[in-house]
Amino acid sequence: MVVKVALAVVFVSALVAVLVSADHQEDDGEERFPSLYVDAFGSDVTSRDDYVPCSITVDSKSYSITGADAGIKGRGNSTWEQPKKPYTVKFEERTDFFGNGPAKTWVLLANHLDRSLIHNYLAFEVAKVVGAEYTTSTQFVNLFLNGEYMGVYLVVEKIQIGKERVDIGDSGFIVELDSHAAAEGEEGIDYFTIDGRDYSVVDPDCTPEQVEGIRQFMAMVWDAVGSGDWERVQEVLDVRSFASTYVVEELFHDVDVDLTSFYFHKGDDGRLHSGPIWDFDLCAGNYNTQSSNDPDRLYAAWKSIWYSSLLEYGEFRNLISETVSENEDSIRSTLDQGFEYANRHGGEFVRNFEKWDTLHKHVDMNPFMLMAFGTWQDHVDYTESWLRKSFDAILKEYCRP
DSSP: OHHHHHHHHHHHHHHHHHHHHHHTOOBTTBOOOOEEEEEOTTOOOOOSSSOEEEEEEEEOSSOOEEEEEEEEEEOOSGGGGSSSOOEEEEEEEEEEGGGSOEEEEEEEEOOTTOTTSOHHHHHHHHHHHTTOTTOOOOEEEEEEETTEEEEEEEEEEOOOBSTTSBOOOSSOOEEEEOTTHHHHSOBTTTEEEETTEEEEEEESOOOHHHHHHHHHHHHHHHHHHTTSOHHHHHHHBOHHHHHHHHHHHHHHTOTTTTTSSEEEEEOTTSSEEEOOOOOOSSOSSOSSOHHHHOTTSOSHHHHOHHHHHHTTSHHHHHHHHHHHHHHHHHHHHHHHHHHHHHHHTHHHHHHHHHHSOOTTSOOTTSOGGGGGOOSHHHHHHHHHHHHHHHHHHHHHHHTOO
């Protein structure tokens, strides 16, 4: 009888331990994603222009905020039209959000068009190891808006001038190659045109005279790129920064590379630099065009007018070869670690699709063949296989012909 009671106690204790573990589970010993609570006091977030007042709280073991005053608004172009919305949050005070340096404005990427949810994260991590300038920090969170679970989001830095952002001194600027510019702004005030391509002035706010000065500088650089004179190119353009971003853009086959979200900045050295990189949800075989989905061929090399023009110079091709060769092990290791990290948090990523039922369905701009992937893990495995093939193609082209 005593033995039976003892066994019953052991069984009940074990059952309680299992239930407690299930309720407070960690992913293979790693802390869960932080919970980010945005209380907009019951208001809906329906505008990309106007902030809605809110209070922000973060709950995690390593970082916390309680009731910080802020505002929240929508953001993005095609992504804003999706059911799962991306957002911008702006704190009343400069905030060291997740220990990534104090700033007021931060971006919450929804990654709705990427059902692996990790393309942006992986691209930013690879960009860091190849030396791309001003690459954002990243932090996955479980977002709750007005008490409602909204899925897994990626907290990143807003592209803007600042000591904790694009630190380029008092005379620098940031521009974006932006196919949306004409529809959203006024030429000569918000954007300018060079050889049929529109460039938006991102930061700082400029007078029309200053915008014209930026246009003249960009036109001068573009003219140098097409001159055939490598010495002249190097005088006005930081060629290493372009080689670094090229490796990332080529590895992922970013479809925006010649359309939008392609950034440049004038450094304190007076030259044009490439970056920061941005917006990698539609990449790595995730866009409905055959040319962008083929990992065995180059894409950015011919898709981008900037890269294709620079690749006319053997010196630039050599810089790419050096960048890839010097960082081959680091790139492989970064991909390995990124996929390992994602898989450790698989339960949280899967929960996202309990909220947003897009598995087994066609999502705007994605290849129809992805409808055959019924799980989040299918999309992750596809992304991993695709990127490894793409990297092999880069190595074959630039390092092992």
